[in-house]
Each structure stands twice: as structure tokens, then as C-alpha cells.
Amino acid sequence: MSTYSIKDLEKFTGIKAHTLRIWEKRYGVVEPERTPTNIRYYSDSDLKKLLNISILNRHGFKISDIVELTDQEMSEKILLLTQRLYDSDSQIEKLVVSMIDVDENRFDKILTSTIIKLGFEQAVLKVIYPFFERIGMLWQIGSISPAQEHFMSNLIRQKLIVAIDGLATNAASGTDTYLLYLPEGEWHEIGLLFASYLIRKRGHQVVYLGQSVPFENLAEIVAIRHCNRILTQFIAAFEEHELMPYITRLASQFSDCKIFISGNQLLDKEMDLPSNVVHLTHIDQLRDQLPRII
Numbered sequence: 001m002s003t004y005s006i007k008d009l010e011k012f013t014g015i016k017a018h019t020l021r022i023w024e025k026r027y028g029v030v031e032p033e034r035t036p037t038n039i040r041y042y043s044d045s046d047l048k049k050l051l052n053i054s055i056l057n058r059h060g061f062k063i064s065d066i067v068e069l070t071d072q073e074m075s076e077k078i079l080l081l082t083q084r085l086y087d088s089d090s091q092i093e094k095l096v097v098s099m100i101d102v103d104e105n106r107f108d109k110i111l112t113s114t115i116i117k118l119g120f121e122q123a124v125l126k127v128i129y130p131f132f133e134r135i136g137m138l139w140q141i142g143s144i145s146p147a148q149e150h151f152m153s154n155l156i157r158q159k160l161i162v163a164i165d166g167l168a169t170n171a172a173s174g175t176d177t178y179l180l181y182l183p184e185g186e187w188h189e190i191g192l193l194f195a196s197y198l199i200r201k202r203g204h205q206v207v208y209l210g211q212s213v214p215f216e217n218l219a220e221i222v223a224i225r226h227c228n229r230i231l232t233q234f235i236a237a238f239e240e241h242e243l244m245p246y247i248t249r250l251a252s253q254f255s256d257c258k259i260f261i262s263g264n265q266l267l268d269k270e271m272d273l274p275s276n277v278v279h280l281t282h283i284d285q286l287r288d289q290l291p292r293i294i
Contacts, residue, residue: 013054047100056081061077099152107151121197164193167197179229180208232260235265247273259278261278
């Protein structure tokens, strides 16, 4: 079981710490444990309850009415809300609860309904990406395990692969050919898969190499398929002193290619990049770089 501070709960639920304290005192919404030094801490069940309360409160339910509901009644009202109207924040919060519970059926239903309502591309942009940002907070405080992270990543990965398989495979002649790969030691491919989806959807060709590709293997593939674009991501694999030499080597080896780079390891860094390298800080920048062919 994970534990959370009141500030953690504020980040995840959007309910101000001051408001949480009032609700605890006035309505007993949750009963936190306390450390020997009298500091509040909260459990997974507290987080899940407050996420559900946050959904109902955001849709106009008064806290005095919410606290009178049983857990079952609360779930039923949230289900009715989901069927009547769409709220990205609520979907994200329900995904977080499903991940904490490792509930594959519920997680899949939420993802599927989101994709049906928004379309796949917008579902990723408005729900899945913000969900990963929320998960990043949980990682920072050590509140999710590797097993929980693998659980939800694999379910999202499956959705991406199905969506890619559903796209037309015949790109128009004269389109750009993108080589997509992750450097050796890099395994987080959700962003790379979504990039593959966006590029294919807009009618360009993709050569997808996937995770942990040795640098020495790239030249052969670029030569065989005549790739003129390369896209890669730097998330966790490199020491800081290794990063720029790798990018410089990539730009020099493939000087005829336009190279797109992104990832957490590049954030907040001042980099003097080679002229053929473009740093993408947001997925919308990739979308802007892709002329729609089909």
C-alpha cells in the first residue's frame, strides 16, 4: 500500500489542501493516519475516494450530499455522468484508480469509451498524455510500483498497435520516409508508437525499429530504405555527458536526413544543436511538421 501527503492528494485530485482539511473536520471524508511527528498521511483507498469525490464535486454535486452516498451510489452517479457528458479530467482520474487497483477490465473500458467519443488521436492527446503526466507525479513520490507501470503501459501499447494496424499501409509515392527507433538501453516506446501512428495517418512511410537499437545498425537500414527523416527519443538511457555526443554523432552520420529528437532527458537543457536536428518539446510540434498527404 502506498502513502500520500496532503500535498500529493492536492496534485492528484485538484482539491486544495485547505479544502481537504475542512472536509476532513466537517464531514469526515477521509481519516488520515499520522506519523509520530503528527503529520497526516493517506492511503490508496483515501486517494481513490477523493478522486471520485473530485469528479462529482466538479460536476455540481455539493460535498454535503456526496458524503451521504455509499461507495456503490457514488460509482453509479459517476457512471451516469460519464454516459451523459464527457470530461477528460474525470477519465484521467478513473484511469488512475484503475491502475492503482490493477483492474484491467475497467482500465480497458475507460480507454475504449474515450477513443470512441474522441477518436484515437484526440484520445491520446487529451487523456493518455495527461494521464502519463499524472503517473509521473506518482513515480516521483514512489507511489506506483514497476508492476503497476508495466500493467498500464502494456494496455496502452496494445491500443496503439491496433490503431496503427488499422491505418492504410500504402503511402503515396514521393512521400517522406521516417526511421523511428529508440537508442540502445531505451525501452519506453509509447511516445514512439504514437509518433508512428501520426506519421502513417498523414500518408508518410515509416520504418519502425522500436526499442534499444544499437547505433551501428542504423546506417544499413537508412541505406536500404532511403530514409530521409529520423525520429528518436531520449527518456532515461543516457548519462548527461553522453547525450550531446550521441546527438552530434547521429547528425553527422546522417547529414542528409532531417532528425527529430524529443524526450524527458532533453527538457530544460540549453543545446547548440546541429542544423539538421529539430528538438520537439511537444507532440503538436511533430504534427505541425507533417504535411497531410492523404
